[in-house]
Amino acid sequence: MSKRIEVNDLNVYYDKFLAVEGVSIEIEPRSVTAFIGPSGCGKSTFLRTLNRMHEVIPGAHVTGHVFIDGDDLYAPGVDPVLVRREVGMVFQRANPFPTMSVRDNVLAGVKLNNVRLPKRDADDLVEKSLVNANLWNEVKDRLGAPGSSLSGGQQQRLCIARAIAVQPDVLLMDEPCSALDPISTLAIEDLIHELKSEYTIVIVTHNMQQATRVSDKTAFFNIAGTGKPGHLIEFDDTTTIFSNPKVKATEDYVSGRFG
Amino acid sequence: MTQYVAPRPGSSGARRLVGGPRPSDRIFRGLSYGSAALIMVILAGVAVFLIIKAAPAIAASWSTGDLASGTTAGYANFWAYSGPLIWGTLWMSFIGLLIGAPVAVGIALFISHYAPRSLAGILGYLVDLLAAVPSIIFGLWGIAVIRPYLLPFSHFLTEYLGWFPPFGGQVSTTGSTVLAGAVVLGVMVLPIITSITREIFLQTPRLHEEAALALGATKWETVRLAVFPYARSGMVSAILLGLGRALGETMAIALIISPSIVFSVALLTENQNSQTIAANIAVNFPESNDLPRAGLIGTGLMLFVISFAVNFAARWIVGRTGGSAKERRSRKIAPPSDAASILTLDVAASPLEALEPRGSSAHPEGQEPSIPELRD
Numbered sequence: 308m309s310k311r312i313e314v315n316d317l318n319v320y321y322d323k324f325l326a327v328e329g330v331s332i333e334i335e336p337r338s339v340t341a342f343i344g345p346s347g348c349g350k351s352t353f354l355r356t357l358n359r360m361h362e363v364i365p366g367a368h369v370t371g372h373v374f375i376d377g378d379d380l381y382a383p384g385v386d387p388v389l390v391r392r393e394v395g396m397v398f399q400r401a402n403p404f405p406t407m408s409v410r411d412n413v414l415a416g417v418k419l420n421n422v423r424l425p426k427r428d429a430d431d432l433v434e435k436s437l438v439n440a441n442l443w444n445e446v447k448d449r450l451g452a453p454g455s456s457l458s459g460g461q462q463q464r465l466c467i468a469r470a471i472a473v474q475p476d477v478l479l480m481d482e483p484c485s486a487l488d489p490i491s492t493l494a495i496e497d498l499i500h501e502l503k504s505e506y507t508i509v510i511v512t513h514n515m516q517q518a519t520r521v522s523d524k525t526a527f528f529n530i531a532g533t534g535k536p537g538h539l540i541e542f543d544d545t546t547t548i549f550s551n552p553k554v555k556a557t558e559d560y561v562s563g564r565f566g
Numbered sequence: 567m568t569q570y571v572a573p574r575p576g577s578s579g580a581r582r583l584v585g586g587p588r589p590s591d592r593i594f595r596g597l598s599y600g601s602a603a604l605i606m607v608i609l610a611g612v613a614v615f616l617i618i619k620a621a622p623a624i625a626a627s628w629s630t631g632d633l634a635s636g637t638t639a640g641y642a643n644f645w646a647y648s649g650p651l652i653w654g655t656l657w658m659s660f661i662g663l664l665i666g667a668p669v670a671v672g673i674a675l676f677i678s679h680y681a682p683r684s685l686a687g688i689l690g691y692l693v694d695l696l697a698a699v700p701s702i703i704f705g706l707w708g709i710a711v712i713r714p715y716l717l718p719f720s721h722f723l724t725e726y727l728g729w730f731p732p733f734g735g736q737v738s739t740t741g742s743t744v745l746a747g748a749v750v751l752g753v754m755v756l757p758i759i760t761s762i763t764r765e766i767f768l769q770t771p772r773l774h775e776e777a778a779l780a781l782g783a784t785k786w787e788t789v790r791l792a793v794f795p796y797a798r799s800g801m802v803s804a805i806l807l808g809l810g811r812a813l814g815e816t817m818a819i820a821l822i823i824s825p826s827i828v829f830s831v832a833l834l835t836e837n838q839n840s841q842t843i844a845a846n847i848a849v850n851f852p853e854s855n856d857l858p859r860a861g862l863i864g865t866g867l868m869l870f871v872i873s874f875a876v877n878f879a880a881r882w883i884v885g886r887t888g889g890s891a892k893e894r895r896s897r898k899i900a901p902p903s904d905a906a907s908i909l910t911l912d913v914a915a916s917p918l919e920a921l922e923p924r925g926s927s928a929h930p931e932g933q934e935p936s937i938p939e940l941r942d
Contacts, residue, residue, distance in 0.1 A: 390783050402777040405795075
């Protein structure tokens with residue numbers, strides 16, 4: 308289920324503006340990779356090119372290749388809708404569908420494929436996804452309650468349950484904890500640890516402690532100045548990045564001395 | 567009324583800090599208060615006029631005198647006369663909405679989610695322009711174009727779907743049917759429904775649309791998952807506002823259909839077309855005596871009441887936007903029972919609470935429970 312991501316010389320443009328330049332990276336299956344870097348360096352933009360979500364913004368396009376187990380996401384004829392069914396995403400702010408119940412939220416992605424699930428299978432899938440998202444015990448008595456009635460941290464875990472219910476190959480997380488309190492953040496980090504055994508996980512974070520806690524590998528992105536494209540500066544084991552980075556800029560950033 | 571304030575030591579000049587309202591302020595406040603009051607006076611005035619003028623016809627005997635002859639002949643009382651007209655008004659508007667509303671929502675969706683930006687702007691402008699076309703023009707267009715155009719379609723409907731009452735009966739030869747009127751009404755309600763639903767579709771939170779897209783939803787599935795649930799109440803109220811427009815439409819209907827005052831669902835026939843209140847008043851008012859005029863005004867009162875009810879319904883639905891009221895209610899019934907939510911709610915409470923006990927005189931707002939969901 309979990310797959311390798313290979314990116315070759317990817318450039319991301321917004322219309323004419325080059326936002327991210329020349330990124331090449333290989334992400335192993337069943338690992339957690341953290342993207343760190345200052346605001347505006349293009350790490351979220353790059354993350355979104357891994358499931359073609361950047362195309363939501365008019366004018367955004369890429370050159371280069373992204374392979375998921377050898378399949379090029381940007382080959383002609385590839386349907387972004389099908390890409391997104393293989394590469395799930397969790398956003399900065401929890402976004403459960405507010406009018407849907409907890410149960411329907413979990414099933415939202417599955418029902419998109421126009422599969423008519425028998426009720427038993429649907430129940431099993433809801434339970435399995437919520438258990439995997441560490442949310443089952445908290446919501447099992449109110450599966451019919453609207454998704455928006457949960458707390459912020461629960462909503463974010465509901466979004467994770469919704470994303471893994473469609474059994475993607477890769478799970479992208481765009482600052483999933485930045486709107487959460489420390490307790491909910493810990494719950495999500497624990498969850499990431501558990502999900503690692505089944506999924507390839509890529510997480511964007513501003514919190515460097517979080518990167519050290521959850522990730523196996525870390526990629527540092529930086530930007531030379533406003534209006535300049537973002538670059539991948541260094542990509543290595545998380546311990547190496549935080550203890551013995553090869554590039555000066557990385558060292559400055561992780562030690563809080565960047566300018 | 568200004569007082570002299572002693573200058574602080576060291577400051578160069580005297581400064582006045584105390585003063586009354588400026589005259590200009592008072593004048594504009596008076597003007598805006600007056601305008602606001604005027605709207606209520608006008609509304610009340612119209613209602614009182616309708617009631618006073620209609621009362622004689624509602625109270626009078628319809629079997630003798632003026633009311634027993636002419637266009638009001640043959641009705642037992644006012645209600646027997648106005649009943650079919652109310653039905654006709656609602657029926658015609660309903661069919662008009664049935665035709666117009668889906669198209670209007672479709673246009674709004676195209677403008678907000680499908681069209682390229684340049685085309686969306688032009689299209690939105692054109693739809694708004696449609697609202698500026700006078701209804702008499704629509705009426706003429708209906709007579710000259712829509713009536714003949716619909717005839718073959720009417721024959722088809724009667725021949726193959728004649729078992730369905732609205733399509734039954736003898737097809738009109740001229741085309742002056744409820745269907746023709748409703749098609750024109752449908753066009754006339756397009757602008758208001760389109761512009762309101764378009765605005766609401768555009769306000770759909772980007773987060774929800776991205777949530778759907780990231781799950782692998784197609785464009786249409788995104789609309790169904792994120793846009794429609796968010797816009798549902800807005801769509802209903804837009805359609806009700808369109809209904810308000812359709813109910814009062816006069817000239818187009820008066821020109822197009824050849825009506826009779828009957829309870830009828832027929833859409834395609836010559837003389838079974840239910841007349842509407844507004845068109846009936848327009849057609850019969852000039853040649854009526856006092857009492858029949860009072861009868862017509864009485865039907866006008868009915869229209870006034872119906873329009874009011876529709877507008878109130880629209881507002882009530884808008885007020886409950888997006889099911890948030892429902893949600894609040896359900897939260898009250900089932901307060902969170904698990905530790906995690908209670909913790910979050912605790913965190914949400916102001917940290918000042920610990921310093922300032924509730925209800926202290928220094929912080930009267932401290933009397934408010936700080937967790938709105940748990941109030942009452």
